Amino acid sequence: MKNFKSVLSLFFLVLMVSCKVGTNTEKLFNIVDYGAVADGVTDNAVAIKKAIDACARSGGGKVIIPGNGVFLSGPFDLVSEMELHVEAGGTLLANPDTSVYVKSAFRENQGEGTVWIGGENLHDVAITGLGIIDGNGIKFMGEELEDSYELLPFEVKDPRPHVLTLVNVHKIRIENVTFRNSAYWTVHLIGCDDGVINGVTIDNSLKIRNSDGIDLDHSKNIRISNCNIKSGDDSICLKNRREFKEYGGCENIVVTNCLMSSRSCAFKIGSENMDTIQNVTVNNCTILESNRGIGIQNRDEGVVQNVLFSNIIVESRFFSDVWWGKSEPIYITAYRRANIDHKDAGWRFPEGATEGFVGQVNDITFRNIQCRSENGIYVSAESPDKINHILFDGVSVVLNRVTAYEGGIYDRRPCEGEGLVKAKTSAFFIDNANDVLVRDCDIRLGANPPLNMGELVHR
Template sequence: MSHQNIKSPRFQNFYIIGVISAFFIFGSLVECRVPSSSKLNNFDYTAINCRKHSAILTDFGAVGDGKTLNTKAFNSAITKLSQYSNDGGALLIVPPGKWLTGSFNLTSHFTLFLQKDAVILGSQDESEWPQLPVLPSYGRGRDAAGGRFSSLIFGTHLTDVIITGNNGTIDGQGSYWWDKLKKDELNLTRPYLIEIMYSDQIQISNLTLINSPSWNVHPIYSSDIIINGLTILAPVDSPNTDGINPDSCTNVRIEDNYIVSGDDCIAIKSGWDQYGIKFGKPSQKIIIRRLTCISPDSAMIALGSEMSGGIQDVRVEDLTAINTESAVRIKSAVGRGGFVKDIFVKGLNLNTMKYVFWMTGSYGQHPDNGFDPKALPNVTGINYSDIMAKNVTIAGQLEGISNDPYTGICMSNVAIEMSNVEKVEKVPKKKLPWNCTDISGVISNVVPQPCELLPEKEKLECPYPSDKLAIESVNFKTCSYKS
């Protein structure tokens, strides 16, 4: 994707914070035991684990001309390196070049490293994308009722897997898939860029991801995950190009990412209606820090809408949104069941937003007609503090569910500067800054004054946990590659 998408007229009036740059630390030697026909300069990188063995993609016949298909080379390399899983693990280096490939699978105790100017290109040949069954917590594909295509980079039942680089690029070439979706020509759900399932000890860092066919990064049924230093870019009108979507995951750390998206920059999920309720695996113990998001038609962070396994203990701090539809949004509906509780948000800097606060109790898509209309979500303990917002159309649109209100909402130290709504398209001239139904909570020092369902309580500070999640204590090691 060219940078024209970011510099288009719809953004020219906005100051856009620069891309988060990755940092690298020097460290220990990696021993090479796989013969290498190629020579690379030495380099250093940070990772949760270093590797004893290494190889270069070109050792396996790969050609980086952007035209030669390299699916077999990736698979051969990873199969070869998997033999070192129990002997210090292995590092596969993708050197500079354009490496066209279909879907390939990772292995345990393995690092995929993209050098600067290395580009992995997703093939637009559907035969290069294996078919997978539907996810058990969803019961069907999201784009089509049948199964789904494997992601470009896929892994399942793994331990200790790292995808990182010196800001190398993964390009999903998603326009092919977006066009098929718009023409209603999909029989299977579009592939994601990176998906890791049933795994633990995952690191995805210091890369640029562009033009994903659908979601960019999707860890699911996994734990102990660090996602940091990513630049994720997609046209703002591209369909469902969510940035980072932890799904039924525990112990997740998402830090220092920059996302321009056609959908939610981050969406936390845990399954869809009766399938998610039955699978019963929540997303919990998640911290999100230092994100910059641009998404004119979606949220900076969405909780749901598929949240039937539950979402709990999410901590959000020090985030920036520019020209984004909403900040931290809760999406649910009758039939979802599950819960969204113990959500803590502080330190948001927002500029040009349709909504600051948005909660929806009628986000009503269902996988099929088998959902239980008596399955009501429990949404409670939602805390916001220290928020500054400028050029806002609607301060709060808070809609719970009749006979199932959203409770325990707390807002403190919030300053919202409203835009001149008379000049905003599709917004009535007398639109109220707050609209509230079926919710309850308290506020303190919030401007403009919220609705009566959120009464003032002086000198209130909404809570934010003082303890640390276990994933916050995980430190990167210092690794080196020597040719």
């Protein structure tokens, strides 16, 4: 028995040593060891690239932004089997010099920003840590206006950097890190598969236009959970941009336990959708101080189908015409896109076409949604066949005025025809849609009801 105990003790000792050795042999690449300086002034892009190159040569590992200051950097790319780890107390800050941003975020379409942190055709990529990735967004803005910043003019290329742009990456993990102050979109996943975004904070200026939180573009099998997202533009948006059409539809998306706030739409599907967006579940979320709460905005030939929203609180209010939306807590529209002279007008229609058409929105369920808003739920299409089988089950709407805006208006932008539509305020305004069922829903007026009240349910 004594010998048995000795052997057992030796076994556990060897096991503990093995575990300790395994932990300590993790391949770490601290950017300071490659020349990075935490002074908030020096561009550390070269040092960061050296650390990433060393990580790639070793077969993968963890590139560390240490927690001892601000590391300014221009653009750089991630590699496969790499974890970019930003330690608590550390900040990675985008270089405010527009001349260092040369790669378009949308390939040949140069009118919608550039790439800061990028990566393409990769696998097993992670961004983690309790530190901060700061897009330095206000440095790229013009004059501060009442509820937005003026956008600086440009000729061909909009130099504003997107914070993170990943294209065709399999297996992505983004956890716990804070993104803030983006000059354009913050996290853009294009043609990506099998991704987890968990515990992330996105804290953008509510005055910066186009500062989306998370954009899933032609991506599949993505889970977003436990995130806190504040953004001038959409907090979370699903889409299929024409520039990346080879990656197919956006599908199998789960969003849960998130807190969102937006000057545009907190959770949006569209407006860019040239393929299919389907199999989407959004559950247990809270939307506060937003222009719109939940929006499905189909403007292209793609289809939106099989979407479930449940157990969500929505608080929405009016903002100025700078921002799309007119305080609709839930918004479903299907209108063809207008042909206008715009910075990226050539990329809005199928190749060779000068006008488009709009696909269907089918089988959408809203269950147990609590809405408190200055305007009502809006469902509208250019023809009845474009919106089919919509269920509002256990949805409550409290209409209460909290701003000085007059109301009596709904927003269809961007669309062919009238964009801002004047109409009486209804809790449910349903126009040109097939099979819309309103079941066990509750409608109430707050202490300050809208000035332009119409019938509570308009069909």
